[in-house]
Amino acid sequence: MRPVKHAERVLTKVAAGLFNSIQFFNKYKPNPSFTPKWSDKPLLKSWQKSKPTLGWPRTTDSLCPNCVIEAREEILSGKRDVSVLVNEKIGEIKAQIIERDGEIWMVKDCPTHGHFEDMMAIDSKFLTHIEAMFPGRDIPAHNDEKLHNHGSSTIKYGRGSVLTVDLTNRCNMMCDPCFMDANQVGFVHELSFDDVKEILDNAISIKPRRQMSVQFSGGEPTISPHFIEAVKYARKVGYNSVQCAT
């Protein structure tokens, strides 16, 4: 190894040690946290940020892919109300994340549909590195009751990001595969302008909201009769970046 690499490693270790020492003493006499204007709650100190259990083997929450498909069909056929997705744990099962021959796998068993396995990473060391870089959870979301009410999959942390609004599932193309199954599910799902306004209004009121962008997608969003009005309305209510996936 070149001497400069050795020097880099030593410098990195010294900087990390210094940072951790300052953090350790800061816990006992911390300066008050700063509350930015886009949040009602203060920014978290790094030592206040929580983390989920990482590493492996570990148990995590997951979904049975077949239960999800069945639930979707029952909702679309009117057998079940869409509110079951919020009020019940449809298809939720526990999964094990394990290492096998240097790879990381998720294995799970559904009492109805049996055994499932999915590879998560081809290199366990690389995933270890990625997990170690996770800085911890961000500020708890607040003022978000109208947007983040998704049952057990509700988003709990963050500072605003890109809102994707699918204006329609119609498209002038027939790609195979299509990420949205546009034109292929046998029904048209298209938002009214009132739907679009409600989504944009609910999302722009959340805190924290460091920035809020919206991306209109589909299908082909420009086919929606409300596309132009939706773009104008998004700018009017304060989205600082309005994108279109066409």
Ligand code: SF4
């Ligand atoms: S929505 Fe996109 S991927 Fe799907 S058919 Fe249209 S262009 Fe193709």
